Amino acid sequence: MAPSAAATYQSLVPGLLELEGFQSNNRRPSSEFRELPAQNSAREPSRPIVAELRLGLREGGPPARLDRVLFGALKDPRLRVAKPIPLDVSRHQGKTVVSWKDVNESGSGETLCSAIEDFEIGLRSLYRSVSAAEPLRPDSARIRQILAEHIAFRPA
Amino acid sequence: MSFELIPSVLAMLVCDQIITEQGTNKKSLIGIFQRVHSPMFPVVIPRFGIYVKLVDVEGTIEFKVRIVKLDDETLLAELAAPIKDQDPSRPTELAISLQNFQIPQPGKYEFQLYANDVYLHRATIDLVEWQAGGE
Numbered sequence: 001m002a003p004s005a006a007a008t009y010q011s012l013v014p015g016l017l018e019l020e021g022f023q024s025n026n027r028r029p030s031s032e033f034r035e036l037p038a039q040n041s042a043r044e045p046s047r048p049i050v051a052e053l054r055l056g057l058r059e060g061g062p063p064a065r066l067d068r069v070l071f072g073a074l075k076d077p078r079l080r081v082a083k084p085i086p087l088d089v090s091r092h093q094g095k096t097v098v099s100w101k102d103v104n105e106s107g108s109g110e111t112l113c114s115a116i117e118d119f120e121i122g123l124r125s126l127y128r129s130v131s132a133a134e135p136l137r138p139d140s141a142r143i144r145q146i147l148a149e150h151i152a153f154r155p156a
Numbered sequence: 157m158s159f160e161l162i163p164s165v166l167a168m169l170v171c172d173q174i175i176t177e178q179g180t181n182k183k184s185l186i187g188i189f190q191r192v193h194s195p196m197f198p199v200v201i202p203r204f205g206i207y208v209k210l211v212d213v214e215g216t217i218e219f220k221v222r223i224v225k226l227d228d229e230t231l232l233a234e235l236a237a238p239i240k241d242q243d244p245s246r247p248t249e250l251a252i253s254l255q256n257f258q259i260p261q262p263g264k265y266e267f268q269l270y271a272n273d274v275y276l277h278r279a280t281i282d283l284v285e286w287q288a289g290g291e
Contacts, residue, residue, distance in 0.1 A: 004256060005233075005254065005255065005256045005257050005258060006254070006255045006256065007233075007235055007252060007253065007254045007255070007257075008252070008253050009235070009237040009250060009251060009252040009253070010250070010251045010253075011239050011242075011248065011249070011250060012176060012181065012183065012249035012250065012251055013176075013181040013249075014181060014246055014247060014249065015177070015180055015181045015182030015183055016180040016181060016182065017180070017182070065229050069275050070273055070274040070275060071274070071275055072162040072163075072271070072274035072275060072276055073164070073165070073275060073276045073277060074164075080161075080162065080164060080212065081162045081274075082162070084162065084274045110226075111226050111229060111266070112229065112268075113266060113268060113275075113278045116275060
């Protein structure tokens with residue numbers, strides 16, 4: 001019989017690089033270390049676990065396919081998603097298709113996530129094209145307004 | 157649950173172990189991997205970790221990791237990790253540690269990260285049936 005699965009998680013404290021000359025109350029400068037400083041592995045967490053992790057392991061589990069997914073992952077350092085974008089998920093000719101009907105934009109791929117990534121590339125392209133175009137046709141103006149409700153510039 | 161800011165993922169990595177240095181809280185990710193060889197299936201992975209670094213995490217957010225077998229897109233597990241009272245002015249780091257996780261068959265498996273049910277990112281590992289001395 002296989003051992004039972006388990007999982008834990010930690011919200012971690014950001015790390016600190018101590019440069020030469022830095023002297024904290026209870027530590028020598030890191031440049032004087034002759035051996036590795038004390039370590040904690042995730043197996044034996046030193047930080048309290050914020051809350052119990054709910055683990056629902058299901059062997060031979062249900063389909064992971066969703067009918068609808070919220071998108072919030074723009075890979076552009078200047079832009080961020082300000083409001084989650086609702087995507088309809090469907091299967092077409094063996095591929096997964098995600099679509100945002102409000103702006104008539106879609107993406108496809110072998111899996112849900114590859115379809116989402118394809119959508120993300122198209123969405124960035126659409127955002128650039130309607131942002132740059134002047135004057136806008138009425139339909140493009142409507143799309144630009146919808147995009148502006150969901151996508152914002154990231155503050156410098 | 158809604159939020160003012162939608163988190164963005166800077167890094168999401170699967171590894172053997174996540175170590176935090178006392179005092180500085182610096183992290184070491186030991187044994188970052190993408191492929192697993194096993195002579196038989198199902199196989200139990202004794203221990204591995206998922207490290208995520210994010211920005212724009214504000215307030216209380218429920219992170220969720222869906223572990224999905226990609227060839228038929230079945231859901232193996234769903235892990236919920238609520239994070240409270242985060243300061244959006246600095247990055248958030250999340251470490252998920254799994255023990256004795258059973259993988260039923262060879263193939264690609266995906267760890268899909270959601271925040272308040274909004275899809276953010278994924279990391280994929282490839283489980284390969286591999287005999288000792290094989291090419």
